[in-house]
Amino acid sequence: MANDDQTQSPTLENLHTETRSFPPSDEFAAQANATAELYAQAATDGPEFWAEQARRLHWEKPFTEVLDWSDAPVARWFADGTLNACDNAVDRHVREGRGDRVAFHFEGEPGDTRTLTYADMQREVSKAANGLESLGLTKGDRVAIYLPQIPEAVIAMLACARIGAIHSVVFGGFSAESLRQRIDDAEAKLVITADGGNRRGAHLALKPLVDAAIAAGDHHPEPSATVEKVLVVKRTGQDTHWVEGRDTWWHDVVEPASEIHVPVMVEAEHPLFILYTSGTTGTPKGLFHTTGGYLTGVSYTHRVVFDLKPETDVFWCSADVGWITGHSYIVYGPMINGATQVLYEGTPNTPHQGRWWEIIEKYKVSIFYTAPTAIRTFMKWGEAIPAKFDLTSLRVLGSVGEPINPEAWMWYRRVIGGDRCPLVDTWWQTETGSIMISPLPGVTATKPGSAQVALPGVSAAVVDDHGDEVGPGHGGYLALTEPWPSMLRGIWNDRPRYERTYWSRWPHLYFAGDGAKRDADGDIWLLGRVDDVMNISGHRLSTTELEHALVSHPWVAEAAVVGASDETTGQAVVAFVVVRSDAAGADASGHDVSVALREQVAKEIGPLAKPRTILVVSEVPKTRSGKIMRRLLRDVAEHRPVGDVTTLADSSVMDAIREGLDSGK
Ligand code: WT7
Numbered sequence: 184m185a186n187d188d189q190t191q192s193p194t195l196e197n198l199h200t201e202t203r204s205f206p207p208s209d210e211f212a213a214q215a216n217a218t219a220e221l222y223a224q225a226a227t228d229g230p231e232f233w234a235e236q237a238r239r240l241h242w243e244k245p246f247t248e249v250l251d252w253s254d255a256p257v258a259r260w261f262a263d264g265t266l267n268a269c270d271n272a273v274d275r276h277v278r279e280g281r282g283d284r285v286a287f288h289f290e291g292e293p294g295d296t297r298t299l300t301y302a303d304m305q306r307e308v309s310k311a312a313n314g315l316e317s318l319g320l321t322k323g324d325r326v327a328i329y330l331p332q333i334p335e336a337v338i339a340m341l342a343c344a345r346i347g348a349i350h351s352v353v354f355g356g357f358s359a360e361s362l363r364q365r366i367d368d369a370e371a372k373l374v375i376t377a378d379g380g381n382r383r384g385a386h387l388a389l390k391p392l393v394d395a396a397i398a399a400g401d402h403h404p405e406p407s408a409t410v411e412k413v414l415v416v417k418r419t420g421q422d423t424h425w426v427e428g429r430d431t432w433w434h435d436v437v438e439p440a441s442e443i444h445v446p447v448m449v450e451a452e453h454p455l456f457i458l459y460t461s462g463t464t465g466t467p468k469g470l471f472h473t474t475g476g477y478l479t480g481v482s483y484t485h486r487v488v489f490d491l492k493p494e495t496d497v498f499w500c501s502a503d504v505g506w507i508t509g510h511s512y513i514v515y516g517p518m519i520n521g522a523t524q525v526l527y528e529g530t531p532n533t534p535h536q537g538r539w540w541e542i543i544e545k546y547k548v549s550i551f552y553t554a555p556t557a558i559r560t561f562m563k564w565g566e567a568i569p570a571k572f573d574l575t576s577l578r579v580l581g582s583v584g585e586p587i588n589p590e591a592w593m594w595y596r597r598v599i600g601g602d603r604c605p606l607v608d609t610w611w612q613t614e615t616g617s618i619m620i621s622p623l624p625g626v627t628a629t630k631p632g633s634a635q636v637a638l639p640g641v642s643a644a645v646v647d648d649h650g651d652e653v654g655p656g657h658g659g660y661l662a663l664t665e666p667w668p669s670m671l672r673g674i675w676n677d678r679p680r681y682e683r684t685y686w687s688r689w690p691h692l693y694f695a696g697d698g699a700k701r702d703a704d705g706d707i708w709l710l711g712r713v714d715d716v717m718n719i720s721g722h723r724l725s726t727t728e729l730e731h732a733l734v735s736h737p738w739v740a741e742a743a744v745v746g747a748s749d750e751t752t753g754q755a756v757v758a759f760v761v762v763r764s765d766a767a768g769a770d771a772s773g774h775d776v777s778v779a780l781r782e783q784v785a786k787e788i789g790p791l792a793k794p795r796t797i798l799v800v801s802e803v804p805k806t807r808s809g810k811i812m813r814r815l816l817r818d819v820a821e822h823r824p825v826g827d828v829t830t831l832a833d834s835s836v837m838d839a840i841r842e843g844l845d846s847g848k
């Protein structure tokens with residue numbers, strides 16, 4: 184996609200002044216899993232370095248090939264080996280005497296708890312795998328998972344992997360419409376869902392959204408052609424509409440099934456999952472990852488970046504399993520490493536604003552991984568809240584999802600980490616599968632706001648428009664220059680889009696879509712997206728997708744969406760809409776329009792995409808070739824003087840927008 188403008192990140196201003204640096208303590212460095220030698224080793228060994236990491240997995244048939252890049256940009260890693268993801272994440276630990284170790288301390292939002300050891304997990308995933316097979320599922324079939332953050336979500340994913348089925352998890356905050364789009368694209372045969380989940384003290388229904396997704400609807404006149412069964416976990420006990428013959432309860436299918444199941448061994452390049460993510464156009468991309476390389480990447484990075492000591496640590500990643508962070512750092516990475524984890528269903532402020540810190544105290548969490556948007560929310564709530572809890576069990580902190588501003592970084596380190604825990608800012612994407620750029624906690628002197636260095640084995644560069652590397656002190660685009668095992672293998676059923684999106688800007692370089700800068704030391708600072716992708720609370724949303732959702736409302740003639748910087752959520756959705764003159768029912772104040780359109784977005788995409796601000800304008804600024812000038816709208820949304828308007832087809836448009844806003848519209 185051509186871009187008419189570039190995102191400016193709010194962190195940019197800080198970069199010129201940030202000079203603080205925090206080296207690891209001697210005690211931490213002395214016990215760390217990764218030392219500085221790992222960089223040298225990776226540089227010397229090349230792809231063989233990754234083979235060494237891959238050999239930590241359990242292979243049924245060991246691989247002899249490492250990397251096959253002959254079909255670039257689709258990589259094949261360890262291709263002649265066979266293994267099973269669930270066997271590595273669960274059975275192996277039981278086999279090797281770790282069955283009694285707790286895999287999950289589950290904490291439901293209402294306060295219900297469940298403890299699952301690795302041996303318990305083996306029984307649960309085996310029953311679920313038998314259940315799935317009894318429903319007719321087999322290797323290669325696609326399964327959509329639309330569940331709250333409960334153990335069954337993890338069990339369902341692993342049960343799919345166990346039988347070689349490919350899961351496609353859809354985050355519960357997506358609408359029926361978004362779910363349908365993903366079901367259709369992946370041609371899912373089964374949907375696994377729940378009656379509902381607990382959210383802010385209420386029961387949030389999920390099953391009706393699945394019913395709506397599968398049935399005929401506004402954008403799809405026919406019911407789903409592929410879904411045969413719906414498997415429903417009883418979580419809240421709320422009343423649930425039932426379609427006889429299609430719907431079955433989890434407790435009827437899974438509970439009575441046998442606790443013995445032999446994992447289906449698959450080739451290393453067998454797809455493990457599809458995960459949809461927003462791109463620069465209207466349709467989400469079904470990114471897919473395969474088994475051997477992905478598992479190698481997530482387990483290696485989880486071990487070295489978080490310094491996991493599986494016998495003693497308690498790891499908590501606060502992400503939802505519906506996002507890549509949950510896939511890689513709740514399900515696959517930590518479980519392959521035999522970690523003990525916390526899994527929490529609810530929101531940080533239910534029933535009180537100290538819930539997360541209470542959980543850390545209760546389970547003695549030692550490694551905590553969360554997002555900057557959460558940190559900024561806690562800063563707003565005040566440090567007196569975490570101060571009420573004992574957080575001394577913590578020893579490593581991680582951040583992910585968006586650039587972390589130095590103020591939030593410093594607060595996180597001081598208030599949560601007691602000035603004692605190394606803080607790693609980890610840059611990666613759904614596409615990369617695992618962390619690519621991050622300090623190593625026992626090696627790197629960390630800098631507030633910088634992800635700093637590519638991990639051993641990863642090759643990153645900051646390049647200019649021509650793909651040439653920029654020098655220290657310069658900015659450009661982030662690129663990855665060598666294939667890595669956990670890289671995406673493509674966009675489901677759309678190789679041309681895969682090549683166009685990531686590999687067409689420069690030959691042989693992976694285009695990440697992020698702006699970046701090298702400081703004088705050569706450290707990398709991420710500056711936010713350079714395409715039409717927004718990052719709202721660490722969630723990726725497409726401006727184009729939102730504009731489509733808005734113009735599908737009968738009142739809207741035209742819409743332009745920008746991600747404007749927001750103190751808490753990083754970016755927030757601001758929509759400029761032109762209302763039809765015949766929009767019956769819309770009042771002049773724009774209030775009705777705003778309410779109706781927020782609902783429209785919730786219905787089309789999901790509540791997570793609702794615009795923060797909707798501004799009714801008389802026209803949207805466009806270039807002479809008809810492209811929306813989002814840069815100018817972002818200036819307006821962020822209350823800056825509007826920049827260069829010379830490429831506008833009609834430069835009076837911006838004056839009209841500003842006048843409209845000043846007059847209190
Ligand atoms: C985009 C990927 C990968 C986990 C969650 C998001 C932004 C992610 C950082 C970071 C600056 C970051 C980038 C990236 N991002 N982590 N530490 N510093 N930016 O996954 O939805 O695939 O989004 O999130 O813009 O491209 P995702």
